[in-house]
Amino acid sequence: xxxxxxxxxxxxxxxxxxxxxxxxxxxxxxxxxxxxxxxxxxxxxxxxxxxxxxxxxxxxxxxxxxxxxxxxxxxxxxxxxxxxxxxxxxxxxxxxxxxxxxxxxxxxxxxxxxxxxxxxxxxxxxxxxxxxxxxxxxxxxxxxxxxxxxxxxxxxxxxxxxxxxxxxxxxxxxxxxxxxxxxxxxxxxxxxxxxxxxxxxxxxxxxxxxxxxxxxxxxxxxxxxxxxxxxxxxxxxxxxxxxxxxxxxxxxxxxxxxxxxxxxxxxxxxxxxxxxxxxxxxxxxxxxxxxxxxxxxxxxxxxxxxxxxxxxxxxxxxxxxxxxxxxxxxxxxxxxxxxxxxxxxxxxxxxxxxxxxxxxxxxxxxxxxxxxxxxxxxxxxxxxxx
Amino acid sequence: xxxxxxxxxxxxxxxxxxxxxxxxxxxxxxxxxxxxxxxxxxxxxxxxxxxxxxxxxxxxxxxxxxxxxxxxxxxxxxxxxxxxxxxxxxxxxxxxxxxxxxxxxxxxxxxxxxxxxxxxxxxxxxxxxxxxxxxxxxxxxxxxxxxxxxxxxxxxxxxxxxxxxxxxxxxxxxxxxxxxxxxxxxxxxxxxxxxxxxxxxxxxxxxxxxxxxxxxxxxxxxxxxxxxxxxxxxxxxxxxxxxxxxxxxxxxxxxxxxxxxxxxxxxxxxxxxxxxxxxxxxxxxxxxxxxxxxxxxxxxxxxxxxxxxxxxxxxxxxxxxxxxxxxxxxxxxxxxxxxxxxxxxxxxxxxxxxxxxxxxxxxxxxxxxxxxxxxxxxxxxxxxxx
Numbered sequence: 001x002x003x004x005x006x007x008x009x010x011x012x013x014x015x016x017x018x019x020x021x022x023x024x025x026x027x028x029x030x031x032x033x034x035x036x037x038x039x040x041x042x043x044x045x046x047x048x049x050x051x052x053x054x055x056x057x058x059x060x061x062x063x064x065x066x067x068x069x070x071x072x073x074x075x076x077x078x079x080x081x082x083x084x085x086x087x088x089x090x091x092x093x094x095x096x097x098x099x100x101x102x103x104x105x106x107x108x109x110x111x112x113x114x115x116x117x118x119x120x121x122x123x124x125x126x127x128x129x130x131x132x133x134x135x136x137x138x139x140x141x142x143x144x145x146x147x148x149x150x151x152x153x154x155x156x157x158x159x160x161x162x163x164x165x166x167x168x169x170x171x172x173x174x175x176x177x178x179x180x181x182x183x184x185x186x187x188x189x190x191x192x193x194x195x196x197x198x199x200x201x202x203x204x205x206x207x208x209x210x211x212x213x214x215x216x217x218x219x220x221x222x223x224x225x226x227x228x229x230x231x232x233x234x235x236x237x238x239x240x241x242x243x244x245x246x247x248x249x250x251x252x253x254x255x256x257x258x259x260x261x262x263x264x265x266x267x268x269x270x271x272x273x274x275x276x277x278x279x280x281x282x283x284x285x286x287x288x289x290x291x292x293x294x295x296x297x298x299x300x301x302x303x304x305x306x307x308x309x310x311x312x313x314x315x316x317x318x319x320x321x322x323x324x325x326x327x328x329x330x331x332x333x334x335x336x337x338x339x340x341x342x343x344x345x346x347x348x349x350x351x352x353x354x355x356x357x358x359x360x361x362x363x364x365x366x367x368x369x370x371x372x373x374x375x376x377x378x379x380x381x382x383x384x385x386x
Numbered sequence: 387x388x389x390x391x392x393x394x395x396x397x398x399x400x401x402x403x404x405x406x407x408x409x410x411x412x413x414x415x416x417x418x419x420x421x422x423x424x425x426x427x428x429x430x431x432x433x434x435x436x437x438x439x440x441x442x443x444x445x446x447x448x449x450x451x452x453x454x455x456x457x458x459x460x461x462x463x464x465x466x467x468x469x470x471x472x473x474x475x476x477x478x479x480x481x482x483x484x485x486x487x488x489x490x491x492x493x494x495x496x497x498x499x500x501x502x503x504x505x506x507x508x509x510x511x512x513x514x515x516x517x518x519x520x521x522x523x524x525x526x527x528x529x530x531x532x533x534x535x536x537x538x539x540x541x542x543x544x545x546x547x548x549x550x551x552x553x554x555x556x557x558x559x560x561x562x563x564x565x566x567x568x569x570x571x572x573x574x575x576x577x578x579x580x581x582x583x584x585x586x587x588x589x590x591x592x593x594x595x596x597x598x599x600x601x602x603x604x605x606x607x608x609x610x611x612x613x614x615x616x617x618x619x620x621x622x623x624x625x626x627x628x629x630x631x632x633x634x635x636x637x638x639x640x641x642x643x644x645x646x647x648x649x650x651x652x653x654x655x656x657x658x659x660x661x662x663x664x665x666x667x668x669x670x671x672x673x674x675x676x677x678x679x680x681x682x683x684x685x686x687x688x689x690x691x692x693x694x695x696x697x698x699x700x701x702x703x704x705x706x707x708x709x710x711x712x713x714x715x716x717x718x719x720x721x722x723x724x725x726x727x728x729x730x731x732x733x734x735x736x737x738x739x740x741x742x743x744x745x746x747x748x749x750x751x752x753x754x755x756x757x758x759x760x761x762x763x764x765x766x767x768x769x770x771x772x
Contacts, residue, residue: 007656024698037694041701046689058656059586059685063594064701065708104689111693178660182565184763200445208449216759218604264673270393270444274564275766276759279673287650287665299445303432303490305500308423311492312410315427315450322451373602373662377570380661 006058007384010099015082026076028084028101036105040071043086046104047094121348122154123244128332131155135162135341138176145176146382148343149375152222156345157239157332163226163341170226170341170368178374181220183213184274191225191365193358198271200299204232204363206355209240209325210297212346212369215269215276219295219347221372226341231361237342238333238352242294245324245350246283249317250291256317261285263314266302267295277302282321293347298322325350336365347372392444393770396485401468412462414470414487422491426457429472432490433480507734508540509630514718517541521548521727524562531562532768534729535761538608542731543625543718549612549727556612556727556754564760567606569599570660577611577751579744584657586685590618590749592741595626595711596683598732598755601655601662605681605733607758612727617747623728624719624738628680631710631736632669635703636677642703647671649700652688653681663688668707679733684708711736722751733758 018029025039045064047053052062072089079085082098102110131151137144138160151158163169171188174180180187185199193204200207213219225237250257260282269276284293306314324330336342344351346369356363404415411425431450433439438448458475465471468484488496517537523530524546537544549555557574560566566573571585579590586593599605611623636643646668655662670679692700710716722728730737732755742749 006654007658007661039694039697039701041705042690042697045701054583054586054589054591056581057583057586057589060687061586061591061685063684063708065705065712069702069705104691106691106694106697108693111691114691178570179568182568184564195442197440197443200440200443200447203440203443205440205447217757268392272393273767274763275393275770276763277766278759298449299447301446304428305490305492305497307494307497308425308492311425311428315425315431316455319427319451319455322449326451371603373664377660377662380663381659384661 010097010103012082012099013102015098016078016084016101019076019078019084021073021076024070026073026084026086028105030102031082034105034107034109036102036107036110038084038101038105040073041069043073043084043094043096044071044088044092046096047092048096048100049094119150119154121156121243123247124155124157124241124332125244126329126331128155128157128241130332130334131158133158133160135160135164135173138173142382142385146379149177149379149382152343152345153375153379156241156349158343160341160343161339163339165228165339167228167366170224170366173341174224174368174370177222177370177378179370181369181371183216183220183369184269184271184276188366188368191367192363199269204356204358207353208298208322209238209350209352210299211242211295211350212297213269214267214280214295214297215278215300217278217280218371219293220369221345221347222343222370222375223346223351223367224341224343224369225336225351225365225367227336227338227365229338229362229364230336232356232358232363233360234354235356235363236333236335236354238331238354239344240325240330240332240350240352242296242348242350243291244330245321246291246294248324248330249321253317253320255313256320257283259310259314259317260321263306263310265304267297267300268302269300282318294350295347296321296350345372396483396489398468398485399488401484402464402470402487405462405464405470407459407462410456412459412470412472414491416488417468420491420493420495422488422493422496424487424491426459427455429459429470429480429482430457430474430478432482433478434482434486435480437478505536505540507542507629509633510541510543510627510718511630512715512717514541514543514627516718516720517544519544519546521546521550521559524559528768528771532765535563535765535768538729538731539761539765542627542735544729546727546729547725549725551614551725553614553752556610556752559727560610560754560756563608563756563764565756567755567757567760569602569606569755570655570657570662574752574754577753578749585655590742590744593739594684594708595624595736595738596685597628597681597736598683599655600653600666600681600683601664601686603664603666604757605679606755607731607733608729608756608761609732609737609753610727610729610755611722611737611751611753613722613724613751615724615748615750616722618742618744618749619746620740621742621749622719622721622740624717624740625728625730626711626716626718626736626738628682628734628736629677630716631707632677632680634710634716635707639703639706641699642706643669645696645700645703646707649692649696651690653683653686654688655686668704680736681733682707682736731758
């Protein structure tokens with residue numbers, strides 16, 4: 001028996017005690033009395049044998065459409081390891097380990113158990129205790145790296161200190177996670193005031209609380225902002241947990257919250273050489289109705305386009321969302337010093353910058369993006385060896 | 387008066403003839419008798435003046451939360467150009483051109499007009515007339531480039547011929563659109579049979595009809611596959627319009643279609659160094675309920691995890707989807723020769739490869755991804771100068 005379908009390992013929770021054949025499924029009773037029903041097609045589909053899967057890639061070769069819809073097991077019995085062994089009516093054999101089978105059971109109790117174990121986001125307010133990490137440790141120690149990345153995933157805002165004060169230093173740091181996500185602003189982008197700015201970010205204006213690239217279907221999941229120089233007056237950083245704002249709006253005005261989740265608006269990034277447009281709601285919910293994403297940059301927004309009857313209540317909701325982000329109650333503010341770097345969840349945490357006075361000194365930040373897929377993949381791989 | 391909010395130009399459709407102040411909005415009657423209502427907040431929000439917008443970036447500096455919710459116009463009158471001029475009760479002046487105002491009106495007739503002008507996808511079957519383009523023309527002529535890209539957007543499958551038969555040739559071709567989207571398989575990936583494959587794509591197996599990277603939250607919108615060598619027996623390419631499959635399933639089994647749009651499944655890309663997982667439905671609908679995306683690669687699918695009562699009908703739906711993709715009625719098949727390249731919409735068009743025999747000759751394809759955002763941005767910029 002080989003479980004070749006994954007790189008993960010599963011612990012022994014219980015063993016198969018009794019097996020009962022039903023018309024379309026197999027009912028398994030475990031030694032700890034849990035009862036799990038497995039449909040014939042599900043079991044055949046997940047057959048771990050080396051004929052159904054290619055051992056080098058751990059990818060399936062078999063397709064469930066290759067067998068009849070009413071496939072039946074000739075025999076279904078516990079195997080010596082405490083798993084489940086089936087012989088199908090076409091003589092194919094599927095032999096499951098108790099560890100793998102229990103880890104993938106989909107009876108109600110098992111589904112709830114796995115749901116409860118999932119990582120939870122922790123909403124925060126102005127009194128956030130900022131999670132701080134050291135560059136040297138992250139670069140050399142996988143456990144320090146994992147600690148940083150799980151905070152980035154769950155809290156959404158972290159600071160890294162001791163980053164070398166040379167341009168380009170964030171590249172090797174990003175590569176500890178994965179490759180960088182390029183955009184029309186480059187692989188790395190330099191945030192400083194310039195005469196030919198193609199974004200308000202590259203001026204000395206204040207930037208209201210926003211997410212970056214709401215103009216793309218997939219906003220970058222992770223943003224780094226590394227301070228190389230911060231000698232000008234002004235230019236402090238502020239952050240707000242967009243999930244906290246969305247929760248507050250839902251409490252206060254359910255209808256306004258609904259409008260921001262249901263009515264899509266357009267965001268635009270436009271320059272002489274690019275013209276990005278994305279139509280999406282300000283607040284996105286996931287399949288479970290949980291707040292999953294915030295999309296907001298007032299300076300990148302296109303004129304609202306919606307039926308006349310929706311326009312007035314929508315403006316109420318949109319204004320109210322912005323008003324909430326301005327409340328000090330929600331705002332975590334801190335000046336970034338040279339050698340320090342913000343790393344945050346750009347699909348959840350909105351960031352702002354006060355105006356600064358370029359006449360009083362130089363201000364030069366360097367930034368880059370990664371996607372949440374790369375962050376999570378890195379966490380999963382690091383967790384394999386924990 | 388300056389319309390500094392965009393790089394686009396708008397044509398004169400009609401001029402403002404009469405203006406009426408309502409309690410929260412302005413009613414405009416146009417010379418062609420259309421009546422458009424504009425809310426005070428909408429008008430103030432879209433003020434085109436150089437105080438409200440920064441002329442260099444064409445981005446807004448003003449925020450609608452900066453003015454009271456019940457803002458009123460002191461005066462609202464047609465301007466000499468046939469647009470609309472407003473003086474607000476705080477003395478700010480907003481002056482709109484008739485071209486811009488009409489292009490952004492949101493009365494029902496105007497909304498419907500704009501909806502009808504949007505690009506439409508054209509579903510196809512096995513008898514597709516393949517849109518073919520020439521490398522040299524695309525590289526040198528913006529009109530040829532635009533023709534190719536609009537076919538890629540609307541048909542979803544195109545072929546480019548005369549691509550130099552050297553590795554790396556697709557990079558300058560991709561750069562005619564924008565930058566390439568990197569993945570864990572590289573910036574460019576080499577599709578050939580190798581001993582240490584980390585994907586079934588890098589074997590000589592047949593690959594059933596699939597989309598690439600369904601394991602990422604955002605599947606790449608565009609895929610290039612360039613043939614450098616195709617001397618082995620077997621290895622023909624097939625394509626199916628996933629939107630046609632989804633439409634057919636909806637016609638045939640509405641419940642099965644519902645399940646594939648509502649019940650998310652997990653896709654996994656796993657290797658020694660990465661572990662990508664994405665939970666999403668097989669068929670995604672947009673805000674208007676239209677079929678917007680297909681996500682499918684049987685060999686990258688994780689065990690289904692859903693309530694027991696859903697498992698059996700879901701397997702019916704999943705098997706039926708795959709059975710439909712296998713019908714010759716839907717399949718466009720063609721062998722790619724050296725110097726030819728497929729370019730297709732990877733979120734709509736599923737692709738497959740027959741098994742090939744590496745003992746009979748070499749087969750070497752090179753591929754890369756771009757995102758739909760970059761494709762559409764390029765089209766919008768090219769259309770500015772048409």
